[in-house]
Amino acid sequence: MVLVVTLLISPEVWASEDHYFLQHAFEAAAAEFDVPVQLLMAVSYAETRWNDHQGQPSHLNGYGMMHLVDNPNHHTLGQASRLLGESPERLKTEIPLNIRGGAAVLAWIAKKQNGGHLPEKLGQWYTVVAEYAGYQDEAVTRIYTDEVFQVIQSGAKRKVKGETLLLSPTKVKPYKGKYEKAKKPIGKKSTPDYPNARWIAAHSSNYTAANREGDGKRIQYVIIHTTQGSYAGSISWFQNPDSNVSAHYVIRSSDGEVTQMVQNKDIAWHAGNWDYNVHSIGIEHEGYVEQPGWYTDSLYRSSAALTRWLCDTYGIPRDRNHIIGHNQVPGATHTDPGPLWDWNWYMSLVNQ
CATH class of the missing domain: 3.40.80.10 (Peptidoglycan recognition protein-like)
Incomplete structure (x- = not known):
C-alpha cells in the first residue's frame, strides 16, 4: 500500500508547498527493488545533491535526482524506461518515477554482475555503482564511486523542496574489485603544472x-x-x-x-x-x-x-x-x- 501511494502522487501534489515525500520516495523505491536505501540516496546525492533541476539535463545529458543518462556511451534512462515500462519523458520530469528508475537500474546491474542475485553486503554494491556511473576510464570511475561510498560513510543532510532529507552515517567496507588498483594518473604526462x-x-x-x-x-x-x-x-x-x-x-x-x-x-x-x-x-x-x-x-x-x-x-x-x-x-x-x-x-x- 505504501508503494501504491508513492506511485499515485500527482504533479499537482508535488508542486504543492504543503506536501513533500522525497524521503519516502527513496525508501519506497529501495524497498521495491531491494536496493539499500543508503546506496540509493548516496548515488543521488553524489550526482545531484538530491535536486531534479526541473527536468533540465546535465552536461552528460543526465536527468533527475538519479541522473538517468541518455548519451552515445551510456543509456541508463533507456534502461529504466524498459524496466519500468514508462516513457523517458516521464522519467526525466517526475521525481518519484526517476528515483524508481535509478533503483531499478541499480538492481538490474547488480543481478547481471552476480548471476541473478543481489549483493548480500552493502560494500559489495561498489562495482554496481561503478557500472551505473558509465565512465569509460577505471580511474575516473573510482573517483566517483569512492565519493558515493564516502557519502554513505559520513552521511548527508539537505533541505530540498521544503523537506529535510537525511541520510544517516553508515559504516561500510567497499569491495572494489578491479577498481582497487585504478589509482594511477591517466595520459602521457603524469606531472601537472600546478603542484597541488x-x-x-x-x-x-x-x-x-x-x-x-x-x-x-x-x-x-x-x-x-x-x-x-x-x-x-x-x-x-x-x-x-x-x-x-x-x-x-x-x-x-x-x-x-x-x-x-x-x-x-x-x-x-x-x-x-x-x-x-x-x-x-x-x-x-x-x-x-x-x-x-x-x-x-x-x-x-x-x-x-x-x-x-x-x-x-x-x-x-x-x-x-x-x-x-x-x-x-x-x-x-x-x-x-x-x-x-x-x-x-x-x-x-x-x-x-
Missing part, C-alpha cells in the same frame, strides 16, 4: 596543443566556470572525443580536490570565444549554477589558491578585469558561475 593537482588528461581532440609563452600568446585571464554536472562526470566528459570541450582544471565541491586536464601551455576549449581561449586558463567548479550548496568553503579556498598561483606564475593582475566568469566573456551564452558565486569572498581569498 592530480593529472588526468583530456582527450587530444578537445584542446589545441600549443606553446603559448613561446608563441607570444600570453596568458592574461583566469576564467571561472561551473560544470553543470558532477566532478567525475566532468572529467569523463573532457576525456570523451565527441565532447569538443575541455578546461585546464576541475575542482571538486566536497573537499576542493583539483584535477588538471590540459597543460597550461595548451589552449583548452572552454570560453566559447577563441581569442579568450588563446589567452586564458579555464577552471571548472563542480556544481550547478541555479542550485545552492555546491560552492563550499573548501571549493572556494582551493580554487582561490590555484588562481593566486596562476596569477603569480604568469603575471596576471589579481583583479576582476582579469579573473572573470564565463558569463563575462564577449559573446558568451553561458551564465556561470551565476549569482550564487560570491565574488567578493573569492577575490579576498585570491588576494590574501
Whole structure:
C-alpha cells in the first residue's frame, strides 16, 4: 500500500508547498527493488545533491535526482524506461518515477554482475555503482564511486523542496574489485603544472596543443566556470572525443580536490570565444549554477589558491578585469558561475 501511494502522487501534489515525500520516495523505491536505501540516496546525492533541476539535463545529458543518462556511451534512462515500462519523458520530469528508475537500474546491474542475485553486503554494491556511473576510464570511475561510498560513510543532510532529507552515517567496507588498483594518473604526462593537482588528461581532440609563452600568446585571464554536472562526470566528459570541450582544471565541491586536464601551455576549449581561449586558463567548479550548496568553503579556498598561483606564475593582475566568469566573456551564452558565486569572498581569498 505504501508503494501504491508513492506511485499515485500527482504533479499537482508535488508542486504543492504543503506536501513533500522525497524521503519516502527513496525508501519506497529501495524497498521495491531491494536496493539499500543508503546506496540509493548516496548515488543521488553524489550526482545531484538530491535536486531534479526541473527536468533540465546535465552536461552528460543526465536527468533527475538519479541522473538517468541518455548519451552515445551510456543509456541508463533507456534502461529504466524498459524496466519500468514508462516513457523517458516521464522519467526525466517526475521525481518519484526517476528515483524508481535509478533503483531499478541499480538492481538490474547488480543481478547481471552476480548471476541473478543481489549483493548480500552493502560494500559489495561498489562495482554496481561503478557500472551505473558509465565512465569509460577505471580511474575516473573510482573517483566517483569512492565519493558515493564516502557519502554513505559520513552521511548527508539537505533541505530540498521544503523537506529535510537525511541520510544517516553508515559504516561500510567497499569491495572494489578491479577498481582497487585504478589509482594511477591517466595520459602521457603524469606531472601537472600546478603542484597541488592530480593529472588526468583530456582527450587530444578537445584542446589545441600549443606553446603559448613561446608563441607570444600570453596568458592574461583566469576564467571561472561551473560544470553543470558532477566532478567525475566532468572529467569523463573532457576525456570523451565527441565532447569538443575541455578546461585546464576541475575542482571538486566536497573537499576542493583539483584535477588538471590540459597543460597550461595548451589552449583548452572552454570560453566559447577563441581569442579568450588563446589567452586564458579555464577552471571548472563542480556544481550547478541555479542550485545552492555546491560552492563550499573548501571549493572556494582551493580554487582561490590555484588562481593566486596562476596569477603569480604568469603575471596576471589579481583583479576582476582579469579573473572573470564565463558569463563575462564577449559573446558568451553561458551564465556561470551565476549569482550564487560570491565574488567578493573569492577575490579576498585570491588576494590574501
